[in-house]
Amino acid sequence: MSITSLDTDIDELTLTLVADFDAPIEQVWELWADPRKLERWWGPPSHPATFDKHDLSAGGEVAYFMTGPEGDKHRGWWRVNAVDPPRSLEVTDGFADADGNPNDEMGTTDMTMELVEHEGGTRMKLLSTFASREQMQGMVEMGMVEGLQGAVGQMDAILAE
Amino acid sequence: MVVDTPPKSDPDAVFRALSDPTRRDILQRSADADLSVSRLADAYPMSFAAVQKHVAVLERAGLVTKERRGREQLVRTDPGGVRAARQALDDLEETWRGRIDRMTGLLAEDPNS
Numbered sequence: 001m002s003i004t005s006l007d008t009d010i011d012e013l014t015l016t017l018v019a020d021f022d023a024p025i026e027q028v029w030e031l032w033a034d035p036r037k038l039e040r041w042w043g044p045p046s047h048p049a050t051f052d053k054h055d056l057s058a059g060g061e062v063a064y065f066m067t068g069p070e071g072d073k074h075r076g077w078w079r080v081n082a083v084d085p086p087r088s089l090e091v092t093d094g095f096a097d098a099d100g101n102p103n104d105e106m107g108t109t110d111m112t113m114e115l116v117e118h119e120g121g122t123r124m125k126l127l128s129t130f131a132s133r134e135q136m137q138g139m140v141e142m143g144m145v146e147g148l149q150g151a152v153g154q155m156d157a158i159l160a161e
Numbered sequence: 162m163v164v165d166t167p168p169k170s171d172p173d174a175v176f177r178a179l180s181d182p183t184r185r186d187i188l189q190r191s192a193d194a195d196l197s198v199s200r201l202a203d204a205y206p207m208s209f210a211a212v213q214k215h216v217a218v219l220e221r222a223g224l225v226t227k228e229r230r231g232r233e234q235l236v237r238t239d240p241g242g243v244r245a246a247r248q249a250l251d252d253l254e255e256t257w258r259g260r261i262d263r264m265t266g267l268l269a270e271d272p273n274s
Contacts (some may be wrong), residue, residue: 002265003258008250015253019261023268031264041263044256109253128253136249 004123013130021122025115028122029086032056032113039064047074058083062091063100075100081110088114093128107131178222183207184215188238191225197233 004018021028031037035051043049043066053063062078075096082090094108112127130136178184187201202212216236219225228235 003261006254006257008254010246010250013246013250015250015257017257017261019264021265021268027268028264031267037267040267041260044259107249126257128257130246130249133246136246 013133013136015126015128017124017126017128019124019126020118021124022120023122025117025122026086028115028124032089033085049076056080056083056085056089063096073098077102078111086115088112107136174222175224178218178224181215181218183212184219187212187215187236188219188224191236192238195228195235195237197230197235198227199233201236 002019002021004020005016006018007016008014009016031041033056035054038054039049039051042051042064047066047068049064049066051062051064053061055061058080060080060083062080064076066074066076068074075098076094077096077100078091078093080089080091082088090110090112092108093111095103097103108131110129110131114125116123116125179188183205186204190196190201190204198213198216199209201216202209205212216225216227219236220227225236225238228237
């Protein structure tokens with residue numbers, strides 16, 4: 001079990017994660033710094049991610065899309081606020097429209113990631129902060145309504161067989 | 162700041178509520194703006210009472226709340242966004258659990274990469 005702690009705070013709108021890996025810092029950093037490795041874990045198996053832009057320098061931009069089971073594409077982006085390889089990375093993370101233009105209405109999160117040596121391996125500390133409650137509501141409504149409509153639609157199709 | 166713990170939503174009730182196209186439409190409309198039940202009723206070829214029943218199903222599923230303003234009852238999706246905030250955090254937590262599993266798997270798979 002590599003997750004040491006995972007806490008969410010409803011007042012601060014944050015997620016705080018501590019995970020320990022049995023690997024040196026450089027190797028854990030590579031999971032973020034190498035887009036071919038990053039795309040093997042960023043998206044869930046149902047929605048694998050493809051990174052078509054990956055500039056992890058300060059002020060740099062990262063762009064990706066996740067491909068759903070129906071071939072549906074969901075675009076996202078990061079803006080790199082600070083980076084100190086192989087120790088830390090701070091990005092703002094958001095959604096984008098089909099052309100890759102940032103869609104701020106869909107909400108952004110600020111993510112700070114830090115790697116430290118820990119008991120012969122690497123400890124990854126991650127803090128993710130949502131920009132606002134309103135944005136979270138938008139995200140959830142969209143996801144929930146679309147997701148459940150999809151599920152209900154599938155149920156209808158199965159029942160009709 | 163005091164935040165009430167939102168009621169745990171019952172997935173069956175949510176599915177039931179969303180299995181009806183009128184209720185999905187009500188949810189969509191009230192997400193865009195707070196609408197009164199009578200305003201909503203104007204949008205559908207059915208009685209006020211029928212629309213009110215649909216709203217009640219959504220309310221029981223925890224998808225909307227009703228708020229009295231003057232003589233009108235406004236249908237709101239999640240007051241204050243508390244439930245949405247909880248859900249967004251839960252979704253993100255679930256996302257990161259999956260990501261950490263996959264990162265662990267990748268690191269174990271090819272230790273020399």
